[in-house]
Amino acid sequence: MVPDSPPVIIATDSPAHHPPRRNLPPGPSLRPARPTRRRTLPHIHPPSFSSPPSPSTTRFHHMSNERKTLDERAQMSDLERLRHSCAHVMATAILRLWPNAQFAYGPPVESGFYYDFDLPNHRITPDDFETIEAEMKKVARENQKFEKRIISREEARALAESGRLGGLGERPDNRSVFKLDLIDKIPEGEEISCYQNGDFIDLCAGPHVNYTSKCKNIKLMAVSSSYYLGDDSKPQLQRVYGTAFATPEELAQHLHNLEEAKKRDHRRLGKELQLFAVDEKVGQGLILWLPKGAVIRQQLQDFISEELRKTGYSQVFTPHIGKLDLYRTSGHFPYYKESQFAAIPERDQFQKLADEKCSCADLAAGLESGELDGYLLKPMNCPHHIRIFAQSPKSYRDLPVRLAEFGTVYRWEQSGELGGMTRVRAFTQDDAHLFCTPEQVGAEIIGCLKLVKTVLTTLGMNDYRVRVSLRDPDSSKYVGDPANWDKAEEALRQAAIWLGVPFTEEPGEAAFYGPKIDFVIKDVIGREWQLGTVQVDYNLPERFELEYIGADNTKHRPVMIHRAPFGSMERFTGVLIEHFAGHFPTWLSPEQVRVLPISEKSEVFASEVLAQLQAANLRATLDTAPDKIGAKIRNAQLERVPYMLVIGEKEAALQSVSVRHAKRGDLGVRPLDEFLADLVQEVASRSL
RNA sequence: GCCAGCUUAGCUCAGUGGUAGAGCAACGGUUUUGUAAACCGUCGGUCGUCGGUUCAAAUCCGACAGCUGGCUCCA
Numbered sequence: 189m190v191p192d193s194p195p196v197i198i199a200t201d202s203p204a205h206h207p208p209r210r211n212l213p214p215g216p217s218l219r220p221a222r223p224t225r226r227r228t229l230p231h232i233h234p235p236s237f238s239s240p241p242s243p244s245t246t247r248f249h250h251m252s253n254e255r256k257t258l259d260e261r262a263q264m265s266d267l268e269r270l271r272h273s274c275a276h277v278m279a280t281a282i283l284r285l286w287p288n289a290q291f292a293y294g295p296p297v298e299s300g301f302y303y304d305f306d307l308p309n310h311r312i313t314p315d316d317f318e319t320i321e322a323e324m325k326k327v328a329r330e331n332q333k334f335e336k337r338i339i340s341r342e343e344a345r346a347l348a349e350s351g352r353l354g355g356l357g358e359r360p361d362n363r364s365v366f367k368l369d370l371i372d373k374i375p376e377g378e379e380i381s382c383y384q385n386g387d388f389i390d391l392c393a394g395p396h397v398n399y400t401s402k403c404k405n406i407k408l409m410a411v412s413s414s415y416y417l418g419d420d421s422k423p424q425l426q427r428v429y430g431t432a433f434a435t436p437e438e439l440a441q442h443l444h445n446l447e448e449a450k451k452r453d454h455r456r457l458g459k460e461l462q463l464f465a466v467d468e469k470v471g472q473g474l475i476l477w478l479p480k481g482a483v484i485r486q487q488l489q490d491f492i493s494e495e496l497r498k499t500g501y502s503q504v505f506t507p508h509i510g511k512l513d514l515y516r517t518s519g520h521f522p523y524y525k526e527s528q529f530a531a532i533p534e535r536d537q538f539q540k541l542a543d544e545k546c547s548c549a550d551l552a553a554g555l556e557s558g559e560l561d562g563y564l565l566k567p568m569n570c571p572h573h574i575r576i577f578a579q580s581p582k583s584y585r586d587l588p589v590r591l592a593e594f595g596t597v598y599r600w601e602q603s604g605e606l607g608g609m610t611r612v613r614a615f616t617q618d619d620a621h622l623f624c625t626p627e628q629v630g631a632e633i634i635g636c637l638k639l640v641k642t643v644l645t646t647l648g649m650n651d652y653r654v655r656v657s658l659r660d661p662d663s664s665k666y667v668g669d670p671a672n673w674d675k676a677e678e679a680l681r682q683a684a685i686w687l688g689v690p691f692t693e694e695p696g697e698a699a700f701y702g703p704k705i706d707f708v709i710k711d712v713i714g715r716e717w718q719l720g721t722v723q724v725d726y727n728l729p730e731r732f733e734l735e736y737i738g739a740d741n742t743k744h745r746p747v748m749i750h751r752a753p754f755g756s757m758e759r760f761t762g763v764l765i766e767h768f769a770g771h772f773p774t775w776l777s778p779e780q781v782r783v784l785p786i787s788e789k790s791e792v793f794a795s796e797v798l799a800q801l802q803a804a805n806l807r808a809t810l811d812t813a814p815d816k817i818g819a820k821i822r823n824a825q826l827e828r829v830p831y832m833l834v835i836g837e838k839e840a841a842l843q844s845v846s847v848r849h850a851k852r853g854d855l856g857v858r859p860l861d862e863f864l865a866d867l868v869q870e871v872a873s874r875s876l
Numbered sequence: 877g878c879c880a881g882c883u884u885a886g887c888u889c890a891g892u893g894g895u896a897g898a899g900c901a902a903c904g905g906u907u908u909u910g911u912a913a914a915c916c917g918u919c920g921g922u923c924g925u926c927g928g929u930u931c932a933a934a935u936c937c938g939a940c941a942g943c944u945g946g947c948u949c950c951a
Contacts, residue, residue, distance in 0.1 A: 297949050304948085313880070344951095353951090370951050380951085391951045412946030413879030420947075424879065427946070455944090459887085468924090468942055602877050607944075787908040814907075815914080822912035836910055848911060 264296070264395055267434065270403065271296035273334060273385075273396045274324075274432040275303045277403045280388040281323035282428075283356045286310055291354035291390065292366035292416055292425055299442075299714060300431030304414050305354075306366070312426050317408040320428070328404040332386040334396040344371050344380050344391060356387040366416065367391045405439045406432040454711075454765035455608040461770055461828060463778075464609060464761075473606040473613035475758050480778035483807070484764075485757050487776050489594055491646070491874065492618050492753065495639055501590040501620060506572035508596055509563045512555065517731055518571045521564055522556045529598050529613075531555045533562040569595035570725075570750060573621040574732050577746075582736040587746065588624035588632055594757070595619045609762030610717055616757045622749040623734070626672045629724060629747050630679035633705075636722045637683040640707060640753040643720075648876045649767055652709045652719070654691035656680050659698040667701050668726025672747070676724045677703045683722075701727030707755075709763055717763060719755040724748075770828045771851055775871045781808040782829045784820045786836040788812075793840035797833060797860060804868050825850055831867065 264272065275294035278301075282289050286307055294303030312320075344353070345368065351359025353367040370391060374380055383392040385400055397403070410429040416422035433439040450456065458464045463481030470476060477485055496503065512531055515521035521528065533541075533551060537560055541551060554560035566572065573591045582589065596616045605611050622632050644652065658677050659666050666673065680703055684691040691705075698704060702724035708716050725748040728734075738744045754760035764772075774780050781801050785794035794810055801808035811820045817834060824832045834846040838857075845863055847855040 291951095293948075293951060295949060295951090302946095302949095311880075367951075374951075382951085393951055410945060411880060414947045415878085416948085417950080418948035420878070424947085426879080429946080466943095472942075603942095604877065604879090604947085784911085786910055789908070814909090816907095816909050817911060818909090819913050820911090825912055832911080834911060838910085846911080854911060 268296040269395050270397055270434060271301040271432050272394075273400070274403045274406050274430060275301040276334075276383065276385060276388065276390055276392070276396070277324050277327050277400055277406075278320065278408075278428065278430060279303050279305070279354065279390065280327050280356070280386060281320050282307075283388065284323055285316075285319065287356065288359070288362055289354075290362070290364065290366060293370070297429075300409060300429060302427050302429045304416070304425040304427045306423065306425050312411045312428060314408075314411060317411075321406065321408055324406055325404055327386065328400050328402075328406075330386060331399050331401040333399055335384045336381055336394055336396075337384065338379055338381045341371065341374075341380055344382070347382070347389070348391070352389055353382065353391050355389070364391075402434070403432060405434065405436050406430055407439060407443065452766050452769045453608075454610075454762040457765050457770045458609065458762075460826075461765075461778075463765065471613070472603060473601055473611070475609055475612055475614070481761065483778040484761060484772065484776050488754070488757065488761070489618070492594075492643070495642060496592050496620075499590075499635060499639065501592040504573065504576055504591050504593050506566075506569065506576070506593060506595060508566055508598070510566055510572060512562050512564055513558070514571045514575070515564050515567075516558060518574075518728060519731060520567055520571075524567065525556075527599050527601075528567050529565045529600050531562045531564050533560060537561065565598035566595075567599055568597050569593060569617065569619045570621055570728060570748070571732075573619075574728060574734065574748075577621075577623050578732065578734060582623075582746070584625060584736055584738045584744070587736060588622050588628050590620060590622045592618075592620035609758040609765075610711065610715075612758050615759065617752050618754045618757065618760075619750070619752050622751070623729075623736075623746045624749065625736075625738075625744065626669070626675070626747050629672070629676050629749070630682075632749055633676070633679045633683050633722060633724070634686070636749065636751040636753075637687060637705070639751075640720045640722070641687055643753045644707070646874055646876075647764065647767070647773075649709065649764075650689075652689065652707050653716075654684050654687060654689055655697075655706045655708055656684050656691055656693045657697035657699070657704050657706070658693055658695045659703060660696035663696075665700050666698070666726075667730060668747075672726070673703065676747075680705045680722075680724075699723065699725075701725045711763060711766055717755075717759060719760055719763065720751075720753045721755065722749065722751040725750060771830070772828070773874070773876045774830045774867070775874045777828070777830050778807065779809055779827065779829045780806050780871070781831040781833060781867070782820075782824045783808060783810045783833045783835060784817060784824065785810070785812065786817050786834065790835045790837060790840055794835040797835060797845060800860065800864060804864055806867060806871065821848065833863075 272295065275296065279289075279291050279294060282303075282305065288308070290306040292304040292306070294301065339347070347353045348364040348367040348371060351362040351364055353364040355362075355364065367390075371380070379393075380391075381393055382389055383394055383396055384390075385396075408428060408430045412427050412429070413424050414427045416425055431439070431442060433442060458481070461480060462478050463484065464478055465476045466472070466474065467476055493503065509532070512521055521531070533555060538551075541554075541560075546554075551560070555562055572595075573593070576591055577589055594616050596614060598614050601611060601613050606613065622636075624632050644650070656677075658680075659673055677698075681693065684705060704721060704723035706718050707720040708718050710716050729745050729748055734746050734748075735743045736746055764776075772778075783794045783798050783801070785791045791810075791812060794812075798808055798810045811824070813820065815823075821832060821834075828850060830850050832848040832850070834848060836846070839845055842857070842859070843861075844857050844859045846857045847863060849855055
């Protein structure tokens with residue numbers, strides 16, 4: 189089973205099979221992932237968008253990762269221009285405080301700006317912000333003019349050699365090392381310029397505002413470390429993030445919005461509403477679904493399952509581990525070793541090796557080479573599903589075969605990347621694998637996209653971005669027939685158009701095994717997360733030698749499609765909590781109705797109301813606490829219970845309920861049976 | 877993983893070298909209440925863990941664990 193030659197994915201040794209992260213369009217200021225040389229698992233819900241810089245495909249990146257042309261720079265918006273200037277003002281201020289700082293780069297970003305710099309004998313902390321801001325405001329008051337000067341490459345190099353670039357004056361013995369490197373990166377023939385404000389001169393293509401007085405509505409937001417050029421083999425720099433606006437009012441509004449966003453953070457709401465927990469004793473990145481969160485997940489899964497039944501899927505169940513050989517065949521082990529939990533050696537072999545005083549290194553090497561056998565916590569579900577497909581010979585008449593499972597997978601995320609429900613080490617994909625003929629690929633893709641659209645529309649999530657990853661037309665690293673690729677890519681493109689939402693086509697970003705389409709959504713702090721995905725795969729059927737008998741009575745290789753409309757239940761639920769700010773639609777709410785008797789006098793009728801709600805299969809409770817009605821309402825509001833039924837003596841006499849909705853307020857008195865019928869309908873139709 | 881910041885009662889937080897605090901929650905009682913907090917009382921903490929400095933540590937130092945943010949939007 190173990191391939192003699194390196195698996196295909198090793199042979200290609202190209203970054204293209206990593207999920208892309210470099211080609212986000214002008215995206216969030218706070219990146220979803222750090223740059224890394226780790227190999228991250230492909231297919232559904234990649235643990236990160238991480239992929240190493242890809243020299244071989246750089247020229248095909250046509251988005252933000254490609255060097256901006258001077259024309260593009262000139263199109264910088266007014267706000268970006270202001271913020272870019274603020275980065276220079278911040279550099280000026282920092283140099284006045286720490287003259288030996290070496291600056292690397294300082295661009296405007298979506299919500300502000302930052303500057304990366306090396307400062308050997310001081311670590312910036314938030315305590316320094318006040319001082320730096322005060323100095324920045326001073327620079328703004330001095331109203332320095334930003335002056336552009338076009339210089340020759342030689343002159344630029346000379347300025348950098350003397351420490352003048354990114355400095356307030358010449359700094360012998362302190363060459364502008366990063367600027368020198370950046371100068372070397374400017375293509376031959378491109379204009380080189382520097383900008384000066386006051387004493388500060390920086391290598392810069394601009395553009396800038398005219399005077400530093402524009403840069404007074406600023407606030408420093410965060411300090412962090414970064415690697416020069418994002419490469420963890422390069423020196424580590426300090427980065428200070430700031431934000432800036434044209435007016436003080438806009439700045440205040442922005443800061444206010446950030447506060448509001450924090451209140452919607454799924455980690456905060458998850459705790460407040462008791463939806464999920466992460467427990468130190470259980471482990472980092474391992475989500476515990478609390479009873480209320482479990483209700484939401486169960487409702488979502490029921491919803492998906494219903495859609496699957498309608499659209500011809502078969503649901504399956506598979507175990508959480510599989511033999512290492514399975515993943516050697518699939519190519520995941522040991523190639524993606526870095527992203528997996530360590531292999532579990534076979535019990536008896538493990539004991540024998542221990543008796544032989546075998547070292548850990550021997551054990552690891554044995555597992556890797558295949559000399560020793562063992563198991564792996566599954567990093568993805570496809571190999572199991574493939575073996576289900578292969579249980580019986582298939583005819584073209586059997587295709588497509590659609591196997592779905594809420595399958596839990598395990599991935600070894602670096603500790604620094606874990607957080608909330610959006611980046612975890614164990615998560616459940618709403619996974620499915622479709623096995624079809626090459627001719628069926630287009631129709632199947634459309635089917636998948638329809639499902640994704642149904643899901644997102646039902647939940648009112650319309651603010652997402654679609655990314656179509658296509659192959660690099662000049663590369664030969666791809667698996668599968670180019671004609672089939674053309675068809676699959678066209679099908680993906682048509683599907684994206686059909687969806688009617690903004691999408692980007694990204695040539696060169698397809699995995700080596702097939703093109704794909706991803707759904708990307710932003711969280712409350714502006715970070716982008718990949719949710720749903722549909723990926724065509726020509727590779728795994730090859731590696732597992734899958735086949736079916738065609739109409740021509742000969743063997744053919746099926747094509748696989750991986751797809752997950754939610755991505756993972758964890759990440760999706762996290763995003764959903766923020767999307768609704770905890771106010772879930774009634775069908776998803778852990779508690780749908782709370783009955784609030786005004787006093788003990790009304791408790792008998794209130795109990796009857798509760799019984800009827802429960803009989804109608806609604807999730808309802810009764811609040812018999814000795815609180816006043818205002819307090820009961822407040823509690824129910826804070827817990828985001830969508831319907832509150834106030835029951836007093838009037839209501840009891842009329843067999844009616846006084847309805848209050850958590851978002852719509854007091855809806856007045858209604859007959860109980862009428863309210864009940866409407867509510868059952870609202871839940872059944874999954875209304876928003 | 878790396879850099880920075882943080883970790884005090886179930887929750888939100890005060891306390892910066894000298895006997896651990898508040899509000900909310902919980903619990904007990906009084907109140908029987910009409911659309912976002914009735915009143916009184918009680919309980920609750922080896923100040924993340926381990927080690928060090930000191931007559932004395934929540935407070936200073938170190939290690940570890942966990943949490944949060946960041947780790948090329950390209951001069």
